[in-house]
Amino acid sequence: MKALVTGGSGFVGSALCAALLARGWEVVALSRRPAPHGEWRAVDLAHPFDVNFRPDVVVHAAARSSPWGSAREFEAQNVDGTRHVLEFCRQVGSPPVVYISTSAVLYRNAHQYGLAEDTPPPPRFLNHYSRTKYAGEQLVRAYEGQHAILRPRAVFGPGDTVVFPRIVRAAREGKFPVIESEQPVMADLIFIETLVQYIVRVIEAGASGTYHLSNDKPVAIGEFLSDVFRRLGLPQPSRRIPVARAMLAASVVEGVYRVLPFLGEPPITRFGVSVFAYSKTMNVSKCLRDFGAPAVSLEDGVDQFIRWQKAQP
Numbered sequence: 001m002k003a004l005v006t007g008g009s010g011f012v013g014s015a016l017c018a019a020l021l022a023r024g025w026e027v028v029a030l031s032r033r034p035a036p037h038g039e040w041r042a043v044d045l046a047h048p049f050d051v052n053f054r055p056d057v058v059v060h061a062a063a064r065s066s067p068w069g070s071a072r073e074f075e076a077q078n079v080d081g082t083r084h085v086l087e088f089c090r091q092v093g094s095p096p097v098v099y100i101s102t103s104a105v106l107y108r109n110a111h112q113y114g115l116a117e118d119t120p121p122p123p124r125f126l127n128h129y130s131r132t133k134y135a136g137e138q139l140v141r142a143y144e145g146q147h148a149i150l151r152p153r154a155v156f157g158p159g160d161t162v163v164f165p166r167i168v169r170a171a172r173e174g175k176f177p178v179i180e181s182e183q184p185v186m187a188d189l190i191f192i193e194t195l196v197q198y199i200v201r202v203i204e205a206g207a208s209g210t211y212h213l214s215n216d217k218p219v220a221i222g223e224f225l226s227d228v229f230r231r232l233g234l235p236q237p238s239r240r241i242p243v244a245r246a247m248l249a250a251s252v253v254e255g256v257y258r259v260l261p262f263l264g265e266p267p268i269t270r271f272g273v274s275v276f277a278y279s280k281t282m283n284v285s286k287c288l289r290d291f292g293a294p295a296v297s298l299e300d301g302v303d304q305f306i307r308w309q310k311a312q313p
Helices: 011-022 071-091 128-141 163-172 192-205 221-232 243-259 270-277 285-291 298-311
Strands: 002-006 026-031 039-042 057-060 097-100 112-115 147-152 178-180 209-213 240-242 280-282
Touching: 002 011, 011 026, 011 192, 057 071, 057 192, 071 097, 071 128, 097 128, 097 192, 128 147, 147 192, 163 221, 163 298, 178 243, 178 270, 192 209, 192 285, 192 298, 209 285, 221 298, 240 243, 243 270
Parallel strands: 002 026, 002 057, 026 039, 057 097, 097 147, 112 280, 147 209, 178 240
Antiparallel strands: none
16 A cells, blocks of 8 residues: 655654554655655645655645744645645545544634534634634545545644643743633543554545544643643642633734744744633544544553653753
8 A cells, every 4th residue: 555644754744654654555755854754755735746656545644733823824834735735636546635634623712522523613713723724624625536534632642743842841941821710621632643543544444524533531631731740840830820811911922923023933822822721622432433442542642751751852
């Protein structure tokens, strides 16, 4: 079997490439930076591309997943990038496409429990990331070939470059606040190996449609992070900020960083506040029915992450 994986240098893409290679697949990884696994091809998906390879399946894992950036950057990487991947697929026989989306396409500034595949998106997306990832979903749904859309929730584990590194860095610097909510904030997570196993099962089953993916074990995010900080020897957060005040502060900070883009990524965003202020849990019954239980338990995944994080410089 031959697989083309976009975002082959990223957290999810590189882990998937390694897993497919271990199964004896021929893998071509597309990314702008060198990919650690598979045959790497340097490609910027923001532009039309062509590679001399006819895959049996295409996994589109590339995306701009940062919580910050301009609308133009997100459009180019998440919408135009998806369009160019699908154009390539049409040129090579329309192989099955697996699109790695995100649960964030459904987020509102409110507690949401049991988000299902048929839950409608909000009337207004929380940020450019969620808006453009949903736009990518719409392009995939219009693809003539077989296609599946996967929405993982908060991917973590060894090699993570997006979620936990920001949290750990803020905690280490004593800058991670507790966002006060009127009730415990519950969150679903998915360990990287569990996600990769589900992607492989989707490919092997030739599945179509939309699937929500998690480790099927929601946690109280405050208690969960407190335990992680303790095990990593990091200081426990001491600052407590009400949601309304945190949102106001994030709005002001975002405004400054938009006027002064050379400052880079702001230390706090409204989307970031929302993630820690409101519960987000997933209904993954469809995934469990079609593909079985998670390959790695949440507890084992956290243990692996802790060991990896302690080994970092």
